[in-house]
Amino acid sequence: MNLRRVTLIALPYLWLLGFFLVPFLIVLKIALSDTAVAIPPYTPTLDLSGGWAAIRDFFGQLDFENFTWLTEDELYWKSYLSSVRIAAISTFITLLVGYPIAYAMAQSPDEWRPTLMMLVILPFWTSFLIRVYAWIGILSNEGFLNQFLLWTGLIDTPLTIMNTTTAVYVGIVYTYLPFMILPIYAALEKLDGSLIEAAEDLGCSRLSAFWLVTLPLSRPGVIAGCFLVFIPALGEFVIPSLLGGSQTLMIGKVLWEEFFSNRDWPVASAVAVVLLLLLIIPIVLFQKNQQRQQEAEQ
Amino acid sequence: MAQSKPQNVFAPWNDPQEKPLIRFQNVTKRFGTFTAIDNLTLDIYRREFFALLGPSGCGKTTMMRMLAGFETPTEGTILIDGVDVGPIPPNKRAVNMMFQSYALFPHLTVEDNIAFGLRRDKTDRSSIADRVSEMLRLTRLEKFAKRKPHQISGGQRQRVALARSLAKAPKLLLLDEPLGALDRKLREQTQFELMDIQEKTGTTFVIVTHDQEEAMTVASRVAVMDHGKVIQVDTPAGIYETPNSVYVADFIGDVNIIRGKAHPADGGLIRIHYAEGAEPILATPTQPVAAGQDVAFAIRPEKIVVAWEPDHSRANHARGKIIDIAYLGNISTYHLELPSGQKVSAQMTNARRLARRDFTWDDEVWLSWSDTAGVVLQD
Numbered sequence: 001m002n003l004r005r006v007t008l009i010a011l012p013y014l015w016l017l018g019f020f021l022v023p024f025l026i027v028l029k030i031a032l033s034d035t036a037v038a039i040p041p042y043t044p045t046l047d048l049s050g051g052w053a054a055i056r057d058f059f060g061q062l063d064f065e066n067f068t069w070l071t072e073d074e075l076y077w078k079s080y081l082s083s084v085r086i087a088a089i090s091t092f093i094t095l096l097v098g099y100p101i102a103y104a105m106a107q108s109p110d111e112w113r114p115t116l117m118m119l120v121i122l123p124f125w126t127s128f129l130i131r132v133y134a135w136i137g138i139l140s141n142e143g144f145l146n147q148f149l150l151w152t153g154l155i156d157t158p159l160t161i162m163n164t165t166t167a168v169y170v171g172i173v174y175t176y177l178p179f180m181i182l183p184i185y186a187a188l189e190k191l192d193g194s195l196i197e198a199a200e201d202l203g204c205s206r207l208s209a210f211w212l213v214t215l216p217l218s219r220p221g222v223i224a225g226c227f228l229v230f231i232p233a234l235g236e237f238v239i240p241s242l243l244g245g246s247q248t249l250m251i252g253k254v255l256w257e258e259f260f261s262n263r264d265w266p267v268a269s270a271v272a273v274v275l276l277l278l279l280i281i282p283i284v285l286f287q288k289n290q291q292r293q294q295e296a297e298q
Numbered sequence: 299m300a301q302s303k304p305q306n307v308f309a310p311w312n313d314p315q316e317k318p319l320i321r322f323q324n325v326t327k328r329f330g331t332f333t334a335i336d337n338l339t340l341d342i343y344r345r346e347f348f349a350l351l352g353p354s355g356c357g358k359t360t361m362m363r364m365l366a367g368f369e370t371p372t373e374g375t376i377l378i379d380g381v382d383v384g385p386i387p388p389n390k391r392a393v394n395m396m397f398q399s400y401a402l403f404p405h406l407t408v409e410d411n412i413a414f415g416l417r418r419d420k421t422d423r424s425s426i427a428d429r430v431s432e433m434l435r436l437t438r439l440e441k442f443a444k445r446k447p448h449q450i451s452g453g454q455r456q457r458v459a460l461a462r463s464l465a466k467a468p469k470l471l472l473l474d475e476p477l478g479a480l481d482r483k484l485r486e487q488t489q490f491e492l493m494d495i496q497e498k499t500g501t502t503f504v505i506v507t508h509d510q511e512e513a514m515t516v517a518s519r520v521a522v523m524d525h526g527k528v529i530q531v532d533t534p535a536g537i538y539e540t541p542n543s544v545y546v547a548d549f550i551g552d553v554n555i556i557r558g559k560a561h562p563a564d565g566g567l568i569r570i571h572y573a574e575g576a577e578p579i580l581a582t583p584t585q586p587v588a589a590g591q592d593v594a595f596a597i598r599p600e601k602i603v604v605a606w607e608p609d610h611s612r613a614n615h616a617r618g619k620i621i622d623i624a625y626l627g628n629i630s631t632y633h634l635e636l637p638s639g640q641k642v643s644a645q646m647t648n649a650r651r652l653a654r655r656d657f658t659w660d661d662e663v664w665l666s667w668s669d670t671a672g673v674v675l676q677d
């Protein structure tokens with residue numbers, strides 16, 4: 001019986017060890033190495049045949065040079081900062097767009113809900129890349145949006161949206177909207193309608209009942225949704241590189257360029273390690289929120 | 299049936315001068331093609347404790363929700379204090395409802411739940427605090443003021459819901475099955491608490507209940523409903539002793555229904571012939587009955603005396619054979635069969651310990667009851 005329990009508990013840990021910790025240690029090791037014109041493009045590499053001396057020599061060559069470098073070149077911390085800002089602003093916009101949608105879904109008749117839910121998830125059925133490319137078709141100077149606005153006569157020169165931060169916001173909000181809608185919808189759907197009636201009975205208008213009852217009770221969903229958008233948006237790379245052009249500074253893009261354009265694996269790895277450390281804070285907060293919510297439900 | 303104090307003068311419904319607090323005027327409520335409330339006309343007076351009783355789905359909650367403002371009548375008008383409340387939204391009515399599910403706000407403490415309604419009225423802080431602590435004291439919740447609803451017991455939650463609906467001192471308080479979830483002891487205790495609160499605050503209560511004993515205990519008047527119609531409105535004693543129909547007699551308590559044909563007898567009495575060869579039942583009708591009319595005679599089991607010999611101080615006697623005995627501690631119920639095949643139950647209190655043990659299955663006994671023990675119903 002104990003063996004069974006040990007196995008059950010050990011499995012997720014083994015999984016984490018194999019697919020998170022080991023790769024992380026490899027990346028960390030690369031981050032502590034130096035670039036080299038070789039394959040793989042860094043040094044030192046561990047040569048176990050050399051015995052103890054070689055191993056000692058290997059660890060001796062590791063240093064924090066690349067991390068120091070990250071603080072010296074302002075490109076990096078500016079990218080981190082800009083990423084946090086873009087992720088935060090787009091999370092906020094996603095919330096503003098997503099909450100009313102989730103609210104409308106929760107208010108809709110029961111028989112409509114599965115369909116609406118389907119519609120929210122539907123975009124996942126096409127490739128993420130194709131959807132981002134589609135936005136190029138919409139937002140570019142000759143894109144549908146500009147054509148439409150020109151046709152209606154609202155503007156007479158095309159708007160430049162492509163390759164600006166605006167396009168990145170559009171892309172992130174569009175892509176991550178379902179992650180905002182679903183947890184908020186889940187919270188609102190559970191909400192007992194008689195609570196709203198009770199609030200009205202005690203003298204609330206519709207609006208103040210929403211403000212005093214609906215909104216506070218959907219807060220766990222709002223928080224969950226915000227994290228689910230913020231965390232992936234922070235490291236986002238495809239959207240800024242396809243829609244944001246050279247103008248937008250995001251750490252995911254910098255990371256990609258270090259790896260593939262500069263072939264500077266050690267610096268790229270250092271960037272990745274710092275990004276991970278940055279992400280740990282919101283992830284831990286997110287976990288706390290989920291835990292609190294579960295406790296409250298019991 | 300605790301029509302407690304001797305000051306039994308509270309009967310505004312008998313006073314033609316008295317203006318009702320609530321007046322349903324030909325109110326009909328339809329959901330699609332389904333009629334939930336059917337042409338209801340009803341007056342409820344100030345300081346009443348009015349109970350709605352009826353089978354599931356007969357429209358009790360719908361009635362309450364119309365009073366609170368969550369449903370609008372399809373036809374007819376509802377007047378509260380003489381004002382047509384049709385266009386008034388729930389938050390503008392001096393009516394508070396205690397929801398069956400309590401509907402406590404889970405994100406607020408007990409204290410804040412109770413203060414919720416008061417804060418909407420722009421009352422100043424200190425008077426809100428005073429009122430809240432008064433409510434906490436009244437419902438004996440002082441110790442739990444800072445807790446959230448999920449940190450207190452079901453009975454305490456129910457008291458919070460009650461305190462919250464009472465806090466604004468509404469003209470009218472609607473209680474939808476408020477005590478359904480409580481155990482018997484706590485329920486009885488709370489019933490008396492409710493009556494006490496009602497006496498202190500003078501609020502008018504309308505209470506929905508599935509529990510007829512509860513209705514009998516707390517109510518000044520009871521309305522028995524069926525299929526969206528009110529069948530009878532009367533005091534608990536009136537409903538019990540003089541039901542106006544077989545439906546009401548059957549719905550409240552146990553009853554024997556004996557059907558037969560009425561024939562006039564001396565002194566305004568009638569004889570009900572219910573079976574070939576059986577002695578007709580002598581009964582006192584409340585309304586004139588035509589000769590030969592079909593009537594139902596309704597008599598409560600406790601009004602029938604079971605003995606070895608007929609009791610000659612009572613007008614009616616019949617032989618019966620005991621087919622079953624249910625011993626309930628304080629009382630015993632005898633199920634008997636009359637020679638005509640008619641089944642009757644009778645109830646005797648067990649005044650002496652094991653005294654009635656001398657009746658047993660298949661015993662031939664005598665049943666006796668007076669001419670006023672039962673009700674003559676025509677329907």
Ligand SMILES: Nc1ncnc2c1ncn2[C@@H]1O[C@H](COP(=O)(O)OP(=O)(O)OP(=O)(O)O)[C@@H](O)[C@H]1O
Pocket residue numbers: 329332334352353354355356357358359360361508
């Ligand atoms: N919103 C609604 N839509 C359609 N039908 C409804 C609606 N609300 C109530 N009804 C119907 O109206 C009838 C009366 O409902 P109501 O809730 O008043 O019953 P009730 O007497 O309170 O029953 P219970 O004792 O089970 O609570 C029921 O048959 C119910 O199905």
Ligand SMILES: [Mg+2]
Pocket residue numbers: 358359360
């Ligand atoms: Mg109901």
